[in-house]
Amino acid sequence: MTNRYDYLIVGSGLFGATFAWHAKRAGKRCVVIDKRPQLGGNLFCEKISGINVHKYGPHIFHTDNGDVWQLVNSIVPFNRFTNSPLANYQGRLYNLPFNMNTFHQMWGVLTPAEAKARIDQQRADVVARMRREGISEPRNLEEQAMLLIGRDIYERLIKGYTEKQWGRPCSELPAFIIKRLPVRFVFDNNYFNDRYQGIPVGGYNRLIDGLLEGVETRTGCDFFDLCRQSGVDPTAMTRYGVTLQGMHFDRVVYTGPIDEFFGYSSGHLAYRTVCFESETLDQANFQGNAVVNYTEREVPYTRIIEHKHFEMFGAEVDACPQTVISREFSAEWTPGHEPYYPVNDDHNSRLLAVYQERAAQLDNVIFGGRLAEYKYYDMAPIMEKVLAMPV
Numbered sequence: 486m487t488n489r490y491d492y493l494i495v496g497s498g499l500f501g502a503t504f505a506w507h508a509k510r511a512g513k514r515c516v517v518i519d520k521r522p523q524l525g526g527n528l529f530c531e532k533i534s535g536i537n538v539h540k541y542g543p544h545i546f547h548t549d550n551g552d553v554w555q556l557v558n559s560i561v562p563f564n565r566f567t568n569s570p571l572a573n574y575q576g577r578l579y580n581l582p583f584n585m586n587t588f589h590q591m592w593g594v595l596t597p598a599e600a601k602a603r604i605d606q607q608r609a610d611v612v613a614r615m616r617r618e619g620i621s622e623p624r625n626l627e628e629q630a631m632l633l634i635g636r637d638i639y640e641r642l643i644k645g646y647t648e649k650q651w652g653r654p655c656s657e658l659p660a661f662i663i664k665r666l667p668v669r670f671v672f673d674n675n676y677f678n679d680r681y682q683g684i685p686v687g688g689y690n691r692l693i694d695g696l697l698e699g700v701e702t703r704t705g706c707d708f709f710d711l712c713r714q715s716g717v718d719p720t721a722m723t724r725y726g727v728t729l730q731g732m733h734f735d736r737v738v739y740t741g742p743i744d745e746f747f748g749y750s751s752g753h754l755a756y757r758t759v760c761f762e763s764e765t766l767d768q769a770n771f772q773g774n775a776v777v778n779y780t781e782r783e784v785p786y787t788r789i790i791e792h793k794h795f796e797m798f799g800a801e802v803d804a805c806p807q808t809v810i811s812r813e814f815s816a817e818w819t820p821g822h823e824p825y826y827p828v829n830d831d832h833n834s835r836l837l838a839v840y841q842e843r844a845a846q847l848d849n850v851i852f853g854g855r856l857a858e859y860k861y862y863d864m865a866p867i868m869e870k871v872l873a874m875p876v
């Protein structure tokens with residue numbers, strides 16, 4: 486006998502889990518599968534020495550949308566974590582984002598007027614130099630960044646970090662990557678401007694478990710293996726849905742890579758990836774902050790994450806005798822690595838359009854999330870998008 490479902494949701498990341506929550510509330514039957522051994526996609530946290538380690542990169546939930554904030558807090562309360570990263574350049578620490586603390590650390594200035602005068606002077610020097618060289622528009626990221634913020638901040642806090650992120654000198658990167666650089670003339674180290682931010686108390690797995698409560702899930706289950714085993718070509722799915730291993734699904738929600746869905750038939754989309762080297766240390770507090778960026782080119786990693794600071798505050802930090810840190814390295818994506826950040830250049834945009842055209846012809850497959858849309862999304866916008874979808 487065939488078991489009937491409304492949706493097969495491929496991927497248990499935030500898109501898939503939110504879709505399952507939304508569909509379940511509308512009375513729909515869903516199965517969520519994930520090829521990884523655990524649920525949660527990139528939000529998954531692994532418990533090490535009593536600390537939730539953000540296995541696929543540090544995640545801080547932030548939003549201006551009161552409805553989304555209320556919804557996630559109704560599933561699991563969020564703590565008061567405020568993202569206030571630091572930058573380490575040649576052994577000196579600077580607050581981020583660029584604000585009066587940064588300017589004081591950089592130049593010793595005490596007032597907004599002094600800081601503005603410094604930045605204006607440095608920008609004027611860059612404009613004058615470009616004029617002498619007959620350049621009217623910034624030709625690359627280096628010129629663009631110096632025009633926006635001046636030489637000192639560019640050289641100490643932007644250049645090396647950006648070159649590590651992209652694997653190329655800033656003078657060879659296009660200017661459009663940096664459209665504007667937020668600068669604050671107040672003493673405020675809060676990275677985000679959103680009204681709400683925090684981390685789920687007890688970690689992100691609790692958010693995912695809450696979204697998926699009452700939904701059938703299977704881990705270690707690859708959609709393409711299921712299709713092969715059932716003799717189904719996913720690219721030829723009809724409006725009658727699909728039957729896989731005795732289960733009939735009216736529709737498929739696919740959150741994996743869009744190029745993989747079509748067997749890479751037109752080529753691979755490119756990604757940047759990040760790799761993590763994690764260590765458990767026999768000390769309670771390594772760097773005193775969740776995120777410290779290393780902005781020199783010569784230090785091979787881009788930042789160090791100390792996971793306990795996302796969820797432990799005050800005396801809790803010392804009460805937990807160990808700490809887990811992750812050094813983050815930026816790299817070109819090759820098959821076998823996690824695809825993280827899409828590369829939105831002309832070649833990849835054209836390739837994406839080819840796949841999107843084919844995807845649009847499959848009425849019963851919804852392509853959603855960062856991999857299926859080949860688009861960087863923060864968590865809250867993913868949820869907003871799903872919650873606005875008809876189910």
Ligand SMILES: Cc1cc2nc3c(=O)[nH]c(=O)nc-3n(C[C@H](O)[C@H](O)[C@H](O)COP(=O)(O)OP(=O)(O)OC[C@H]3O[C@@H](n4cnc5c(N)ncnc54)[C@H](O)[C@@H]3O)c2cc1C
Binds near residue numbers: 527542708854
């Ligand atoms: C390093 C990093 C840091 C980030 N930090 C933040 C942050 O601080 N704040 C913020 O708001 N956002 C952050 N984000 C963005 C956040 O990760 C995304 O918004 C979110 O993960 C998107 O969820 P998703 O479901 O689209 O994708 P994913 O989480 O990638 O989920 C997709 C799932 O599909 C599964 N899958 C793929 N193919 C198949 C298949 N064939 N069969 C079965 N399962 C399959 C995968 O295993 C995966 O579990 C960050 C992203 C990165 C890369």
